[in-house]
Amino acid sequence: MTWLKLVEGYMPMQMISELACSILVFALINWSLNRAGMGIPKFWAGVGVWIYIQLYLKYRIYPPIPFSVRAIYGTVSACGIFMWVSGSEDAWQEFKRPVINVMDGISGFHKSMRTVALIVIPLALGGFAYNSFLPSFEEPIELRTVHPAPPATTKVHGKTFVLQVVENPYRVNNEGKYDQAYTDARIVEQAMGRLMKDVNDPNYNPWDPNAEGYTKYVREGGEIFFQNCHFCHGDNLNGRGLWAYAFNPIPANFTDAGTIAQLQETFVFWRVSKGGIGLPGEGFPWASVMPPWEQHLTVDEIWKVVMFEYWHTGYYPRTWD
Amino acid sequence: MGRLTSGRAGKKFLAVTGLFAMGAMLLLPIFVALPALAGGGAPAAGGPPPDVVAAQEAEGAEGEEAKVEIGRDVYYKTEGPVVGAPAPKTQDTAEFYPRYNFESRVLLWVANQQHLYYGSFVLAVPIFCMCIEFAGLVSKDKEMAKKYDQLAYDFIKISLTAYSLTAILGGILIFTFLTLYPAFFGYLSSIFRPVMHIYALMFVAESGTLYIYYYGWDKMKEGMLKWLHASMSVVLNVIGTVLMFLANSWIGFMMSPAGVDEQGRYLGNIWHVLHTALWNPLNVHRILGNMAFGGGVVAAYAAYRFLSAKNDEERAHYDWMGYIAMALGVAFLIPLPFAGYWLMREVYAYRQQMGITLMGGLLAWLFIIQATMIGILFLTTNYYLWQALGRMTGGERFQRYIKYFVFILVVGLLVFITPHTIVMTPAELKAMGGQQHPVLGNYGVMSAKNGGINAIIMTTIASFIWYQRGNRVPAVKWAKFGNIFLITFFVVAHLNNIWVACYGYFIPANVRIGLSVPQVAGTLSCLFIGSALNLAMLKQSRELGPIRWGQIAPRSQYALIMLATAFTWMMGLMGYIRSSVRLFWHVNEIMRDNSPWAYTHTIGFGANVISFNVLFFWITIMFVFWLGALGAKKAPVPATQPVPGTAPQPATGH
Numbered sequence: 001m002t003w004l005k006l007v008e009g010y011m012p013m014q015m016i017s018e019l020a021c022s023i024l025v026f027a028l029i030n031w032s033l034n035r036a037g038m039g040i041p042k043f044w045a046g047v048g049v050w051i052y053i054q055l056y057l058k059y060r061i062y063p064p065i066p067f068s069v070r071a072i073y074g075t076v077s078a079c080g081i082f083m084w085v086s087g088s089e090d091a092w093q094e095f096k097r098p099v100i101n102v103m104d105g106i107s108g109f110h111k112s113m114r115t116v117a118l119i120v121i122p123l124a125l126g127g128f129a130y131n132s133f134l135p136s137f138e139e140p141i142e143l144r145t146v147h148p149a150p151p152a153t154t155k156v157h158g159k160t161f162v163l164q165v166v167e168n169p170y171r172v173n174n175e176g177k178y179d180q181a182y183t184d185a186r187i188v189e190q191a192m193g194r195l196m197k198d199v200n201d202p203n204y205n206p207w208d209p210n211a212e213g214y215t216k217y218v219r220e221g222g223e224i225f226f227q228n229c230h231f232c233h234g235d236n237l238n239g240r241g242l243w244a245y246a247f248n249p250i251p252a253n254f255t256d257a258g259t260i261a262q263l264q265e266t267f268v269f270w271r272v273s274k275g276g277i278g279l280p281g282e283g284f285p286w287a288s289v290m291p292p293w294e295q296h297l298t299v300d301e302i303w304k305v306v307m308f309e310y311w312h313t314g315y316y317p318r319t320w321d
Numbered sequence: 322m323g324r325l326t327s328g329r330a331g332k333k334f335l336a337v338t339g340l341f342a343m344g345a346m347l348l349l350p351i352f353v354a355l356p357a358l359a360g361g362g363a364p365a366a367g368g369p370p371p372d373v374v375a376a377q378e379a380e381g382a383e384g385e386e387a388k389v390e391i392g393r394d395v396y397y398k399t400e401g402p403v404v405g406a407p408a409p410k411t412q413d414t415a416e417f418y419p420r421y422n423f424e425s426r427v428l429l430w431v432a433n434q435q436h437l438y439y440g441s442f443v444l445a446v447p448i449f450c451m452c453i454e455f456a457g458l459v460s461k462d463k464e465m466a467k468k469y470d471q472l473a474y475d476f477i478k479i480s481l482t483a484y485s486l487t488a489i490l491g492g493i494l495i496f497t498f499l500t501l502y503p504a505f506f507g508y509l510s511s512i513f514r515p516v517m518h519i520y521a522l523m524f525v526a527e528s529g530t531l532y533i534y535y536y537g538w539d540k541m542k543e544g545m546l547k548w549l550h551a552s553m554s555v556v557l558n559v560i561g562t563v564l565m566f567l568a569n570s571w572i573g574f575m576m577s578p579a580g581v582d583e584q585g586r587y588l589g590n591i592w593h594v595l596h597t598a599l600w601n602p603l604n605v606h607r608i609l610g611n612m613a614f615g616g617g618v619v620a621a622y623a624a625y626r627f628l629s630a631k632n633d634e635e636r637a638h639y640d641w642m643g644y645i646a647m648a649l650g651v652a653f654l655i656p657l658p659f660a661g662y663w664l665m666r667e668v669y670a671y672r673q674q675m676g677i678t679l680m681g682g683l684l685a686w687l688f689i690i691q692a693t694m695i696g697i698l699f700l701t702t703n704y705y706l707w708q709a710l711g712r713m714t715g716g717e718r719f720q721r722y723i724k725y726f727v728f729i730l731v732v733g734l735l736v737f738i739t740p741h742t743i744v745m746t747p748a749e750l751k752a753m754g755g756q757q758h759p760v761l762g763n764y765g766v767m768s769a770k771n772g773g774i775n776a777i778i779m780t781t782i783a784s785f786i787w788y789q790r791g792n793r794v795p796a797v798k799w800a801k802f803g804n805i806f807l808i809t810f811f812v813v814a815h816l817n818n819i820w821v822a823c824y825g826y827f828i829p830a831n832v833r834i835g836l837s838v839p840q841v842a843g844t845l846s847c848l849f850i851g852s853a854l855n856l857a858m859l860k861q862s863r864e865l866g867p868i869r870w871g872q873i874a875p876r877s878q879y880a881l882i883m884l885a886t887a888f889t890w891m892m893g894l895m896g897y898i899r900s901s902v903r904l905f906w907h908v909n910e911i912m913r914d915n916s917p918w919a920y921t922h923t924i925g926f927g928a929n930v931i932s933f934n935v936l937f938f939w940i941t942i943m944f945v946f947w948l949g950a951l952g953a954k955k956a957p958v959p960a961t962q963p964v965p966g967t968a969p970q971p972a973t974g975h
Contacts, residue, residue: 012763013823016732023728061760063753066745069761072693073735079700080731087707087723089874139747143686143924146742146756149678152910164673239755248747249756256757257766257826258741262681264673316828 006062015061022052042095046081053077068141144249144287147263148280156273156294156302163266168303168317170217171265180319183214183307188314194236194255206311214307221308224301228293237312247289254313265317268306272297337549392582395911397593405511405587408912409504417504418916425501426918427930430900432490432497434893434934435941438614439487440568441607441892442942444561445615446480447531449473449649451554458551470542472642475949476619477535482945484531488524505907505914512580512587512594513571520567523560530557565611566604573600576903577671578911585911598671602664609657610895614888616650621885622946624878627871637871643881644709650884651702655781655848658695658774659841668902675909679902681741686924687898689740692770694891696734699777701884703730706784708877713791714866729780729815737773741765763826771837772822775844779814782847786855792865795858803858807851814843889938893931901927 006014026049033039040048054077057070065073085095105111153162173179186204188194202208206219225233232251234241239253254260260268276288293302310317390403411417418425450473457469498506510517534553541550573595578585580593587594623643630636669676680688707723710716739761750756763769786807795803821840828836903909905919913919922930 006760008759011760012769015760016736019732020728023724027724063758064749065758065761066743066749066753068744069739069758072738072740076696076731076734076738080727083700083704083707083730084724084727086876087704087727088717088720089711090717091720091723092874092876141744141746142750143744144742144756145682145685147677147681149674149682152672152674249750250754253755253757256755256759256762257768258757258762262766267673267677 018060019053019056022056023049026052041098042085042091043098046085046095050074050078050081142287146258147267150267150270151280154270154273157299159299161266161269163264163270166266166269168265168269168307169300170214170221170303170307172214174213176213180316183311184316186214187311187316194312194314217304218308218311221301221304221306222312224297224305225308225312228296229305232290237309249287251290254309254315257315260309260313260317261315263318265306265310268309268317269302272302272306337545392584392586392588394580394588394590394593395583396577396579396598399588399590399593401588401590403582403586404589405581405585406508408508408581408585408908411504411913411915413915413917419501419503424918425916429494429497429501430897430930431934431937432494434896435938436487436490436494437896438889438892438934438938439483439490440565441611441614442618443480443484443487444565445611446476446483446619447534447554447557447561448612449615449619449646450477450480451551451558452649453645454551454554458547468641472645474538475642477538479619479622479945479949481531481535482948483942484528486941486945488528502907502916505912508585508908508912509571509574512574515591516567516570516595520564523564523567527557527560527564530560562608565607566600567595569603569607570595570597570600572899573597573603575906575908576668576675576899578908581911583911585908599664599667602660602667606657606660606664609653609660610892612653613650613657614892616646616648616653617881617885617888618942619646620650620881622646622949624881624885625943625946626950627878628875630871633871640712640871640873643878647702647705647881647884650888651781651785654698654702655778658778662771662837672909675902678904679898683904683921684898684901685742686740686744687894687901687927689738690924690928691891691894691898692738694887694894695774696737696777697887698884698891699781700730700734701880701887703781703784705877705880705884706788708874708880709788710791712869712871712873714869715794716791719787719791726780726784729776733773733776733780735773736764736769737777739764739769766826768822768825768836771825771840772818775818775840776815778844779811779818779847782844782851783811786851789852789855789859792868793859793862794865796861796863797858800858803854807854810851811847814847817843886935886939889935890931893934894928897927897931 026045030040030045054070054074057065057073084091086092101107102110102113102117105114150163152164153160155161167178169178171178171180171183173182186197188196196204198204200208202210202212203215205211206215206222208215211219225237230237230241231243232241232247233239233254234244234251237254238256239251241251244250252259272290273292273294275290275292278292279288297305391400392403393400409417421428453469453473453476457466457473460466460469530553534550534557537550537553541547574580574597577598579597580590580595581587620643623639623646627636627639627643630639665676665680668679678684703726707720710719741762742765743756743758743761745753757765764773794800797803818840821836825836901921903914904921905914906912907914
């Protein structure tokens, strides 16, 4: 459906709105047909709505939704439709009628339908069973843990960091004191484009020659990022770097609300330091080729690059105060 | 004075005195334990364990200072004298982990879960009895008062047999601990020694009160004695709640230990050991969970009796009983997600690692299953209420709008159960272009999920309001204004909920957590203001026809059974999640589990054991129901009562 695009940033609400509008249109059509004495039988209305939802999820949403999620959505929507068609006794009787008519074989047509059902349903079940027993050459499903729990402490360059309490030493205000609110106010706009709030102000533009303190550290973090990380994580930190598609899964998309925006800064520090190889057992299957950056960067450089990632994506690290 | 000691008044006086004496005796264990509770840094009641005493004596000639070692509390960071032995460093040997040719952890899991199911049930049902008995006492309608009294009696009768089973299962649980995990249980007992004695005494007190409460029902059925009887239910529930709090302190300690130093040595402050980071959230969550579970089980009992009823009178009675039990259960189900949210917040605050393991990491998929179960509970509740509209004249006015409610519920649930970590084949992962889906990925985070569950809860509240209006039309002068206000209120609350859910993506996580407050406030406002306004409007109302108790579609009763099964399954699941989050620790970061079973089970295996527990519970509770029905056969329902259009008539004797 190229004429109606999914608009980045609004896609989740767009999907729900489109589904809501579709249901409303169905209800209006049904209401009009009922008024005209040509109402759609409840059985077919229910089946039709369910098929519509499945087709919508399969063909409208891009990139494709994995089958496991479509199966969940399909089951829930089937339950919803059951609740609708059996919500009142009259509706339930109306819904059941075509099925009972076929089972009772009240006419020649219904009898033939019953015969067809008696042949097709066992065949379909048999086919399903046969298919499920066929050898498959597909890679197995992986229940990958995207965010494995970090350890309580981590040792980087010989120093132990307690992840629950440690703070980014560069997340400071003009007085050099740790200040999350101060730094949060200086990140890029989170809306589309991720623009700097004031490009002429050294307090907001890390590349301003007069940038000091936090913004200067962000620039230094950016330099480290573009020297080391952007090949995989991309210029826009969206996981679409030059080498990204050499890997499966592709590198993490930091602009997604489900990655660094969900994590404490110390988690990212630990993850960057230890890389894929340092993931704990629960992270299996690890499926991460990120090198342990502690072998290439200093502790300070890791803190700065983490801070840059938050600055650039417009997200705030998770805190609990 | 002479009047007081003579005749009925004298009996009342004796009854009051007796009740107070009994209450004082029951509370005696608390007073006995008070020095330990108030001890601050002082040693526990009974002093340090013998091994510590022996060690101290062996130090002999060393100075006084050397004898008192000071330790630092791992949670409170306060200092206190070391009065306990360190947590044992176990090894995978028969000494620490004696075993049969079976996984000890699964045996313990089953024993624990069964005890918890019954414990929850017998703690919840007396609270229902208390509410229903009081409702009967204050009811001006004598017939209704009798019905409520009979219902409360029916409830407590079921719980009495279950109570014996709870005690038996508790014994089995302790034996399982002692025989399979002696080192761990020994350590836990050494820490909680005074509390465990109080627990045992409270259990005796609970039993005594329960038996007096049950067997005194007929003797104390009128006047002041009835009030005394109802007051006993308060005592009973206070004891039951304290019992549960004490048991919760053990699991709280295992998850978030306090009152001990890094080696697990007890520092003499029993309050610190009890009052761990997660104790209060666990207490609140468990009270609500027990109530919802208890309501579900009683509703299932009523549904079973409804479906097997031989006549219309029985059907009418059990239809009514099922409705009351369901309404009570759901009343506690509605705040349950908020209590769960608080618990998770405290878990994150206590250990980021634990929070991520639960909701973003290893156990995240179990949370998706949990979300699905919560969704099932709310959807089933709504479905039952819509079916119940069918037994009211005028209920059909609302049934035509069911499809819109279904849409909100389904969309809310879809968002609520969308997984953050999606299960997919590598090919699907490649096609999706990364681990996060650009459309659905946003449903996988908390902001959207809060919106989803609040939408579901508000719709459930609206269904309840529908139900209350089923056969009635408000006749107050301001009815039109009231209706407009009510509709506007719900629409605004829904819009606020959606807006906050979207806005949550554009602000820091800690501010986003705060945003749950306006969402919850909106939902609770719908609950309290909406219900209160509706009741006020119905004070003067025109009845379109009576409620035809017993004339409800059998589907509704299957919905009740499903509700109860979902409660049971979810309780088993959440117990497993809560316990699993400790990973390879008996006591988090203090005592390591070195048994061969210190790994996390696969989701499939975990689900199978949970299903076994659910099945086992329902088989045994069916036995309890059967016993309850045996007693009921002595008091048949009068067959002469009118059926349709009347409220159910209870049996007259016990």
